[in-house]
Amino acid sequence: MLRRGFQLVKGLGQITGQKFSTGRNGITIRPLLSTGTQWDTGSPFQTIRPLTMSPWPFSTQPRDYSLPNASWSEEMKRLYDHYNALCEVEVEGGGKRKGPWRRLPSYNRTIKYATGGRCLSKVLQAKARLFTRNIEEQGAGFEYVVFSNKQEKRCVCVFQAGHLLEGPPGHVHGGAIATIIDSVTGTLASYLSGPVMTANLSINYRSPIPLGSVVLVHSSLERTEGRKTFVTCQVTSADGSKLHTEATGLFVSINVGHLFGA
Numbered sequence: 533m534l535r536r537g538f539q540l541v542k543g544l545g546q547i548t549g550q551k552f553s554t555g556r557n558g559i560t561i562r563p564l565l566s567t568g569t570q571w572d573t574g575s576p577f578q579t580i581r582p583l584t585m586s587p588w589p590f591s592t593q594p595r596d597y598s599l600p601n602a603s604w605s606e607e608m609k610r611l612y613d614h615y616n617a618l619c620e621v622e623v624e625g626g627g628k629r630k631g632p633w634r635r636l637p638s639y640n641r642t643i644k645y646a647t648g649g650r651c652l653s654k655v656l657q658a659k660a661r662l663f664t665r666n667i668e669e670q671g672a673g674f675e676y677v678v679f680s681n682k683q684e685k686r687c688v689c690v691f692q693a694g695h696l697l698e699g700p701p702g703h704v705h706g707g708a709i710a711t712i713i714d715s716v717t718g719t720l721a722s723y724l725s726g727p728v729m730t731a732n733l734s735i736n737y738r739s740p741i742p743l744g745s746v747v748l749v750h751s752s753l754e755r756t757e758g759r760k761t762f763v764t765c766q767v768t769s770a771d772g773s774k775l776h777t778e779a780t781g782l783f784v785s786i787n788v789g790h791l792f793g794a
């Protein structure tokens with residue numbers, strides 16, 4: 533029992549990136565370090581609330597996949613530069629200040645404890661990767677960067693679809709399009725409403741997306757109703773002249789304990 537308790541504490545330290553002090557019997561007393569966003573995970577860790585979550589609970593510095601890499605086409609880089617420039621505005625006297633847009637960093641891992649109320653096995657902990665960031669070869673899968681505008685409650689994603697995302701010959705698979713739409717709308721919903729899960733995604737495919745092309749995924753808040761966040765989404769060609777896909781999404785706010793079986 534004590535041994536199990538110690539394992540839970542050790543595991544929790546891995547989630548939160550914190551060190552916990554232990555008493556003579558190896559029982560947790562209090563966190564030694566407390567920074568970052570507070571997340572109440574519910575059971576099975578009720579004895580050591582309040583929990584705090586560091587932004588990155590792993591020891592090595594993660595790669596930010598939203599930054600340009602060698603696989604990005606000229607079009608992708610141009611659009612990145614365009615939206616990146618909107619993240620800062622010039623002020624009188626020559627300085628700059630933050631603009632209305634933000635580039636959202638993007639990593640290939642989430643927290644180690646993710647499902648079913650149980651700790652993931654060590655193998656899963658080590659191997660789990662975010663679905664959209666799990667292809668090592670640059671440019672082969674999902675290359676994308678999301679910019680958000682909190683004031684206007686919308687975001688735009690610049691998305692370059694790599695050769696491993698083929699569905700119909702020479703064009704992007706519908707499931708891959710659904711994936712990027714879920715990611716972008718989900719990012720907007722969680723940016724505006726905190727932790728959410730996709731409850732419903734409704735997609736109309738209007739025209740195929742050529743493999744290797746760069747498209748824009750626009751997402752806007754439609755409305756919120758209690759725990760429900762409704763968003764809309766349009767995927768267009770880079771110049772906006774062609775509508776490829778449109779979608780609506782419903783995201784339901786969750787207590788993070790939902791993911792831990794609480």
Ligand SMILES: CCCCCCCCCCCC(=O)SCCNC(=O)CCNC(=O)[C@H](O)C(C)(C)COP(=O)(O)OP(=O)(O)OC[C@H]1O[C@@H](n2cnc3c(N)ncnc32)[C@H](O)[C@@H]1OP(=O)(O)O
Nearest residue numbers: 714715718719722723729730731732758759760782784786
């Ligand atoms: C920057 C960081 C980035 C992070 C960026 C990460 C981006 C990736 C985003 C990926 C997101 C995913 O893929 S998430 C993975 C796919 N999704 C899932 O696996 C979700 C599985 N479903 C669930 O866990 C659950 O059903 C929930 C959480 C969705 C809802 O369950 P619940 O919490 O018990 O809530 P419940 O009472 O059922 O519903 C609450 C309200 O929503 C309504 N509601 C619930 N489901 C539906 C539905 N399908 N269609 C219509 N309405 C619905 C209910 O009628 C109710 O309305 P009312 O009575 O209040 O009016």
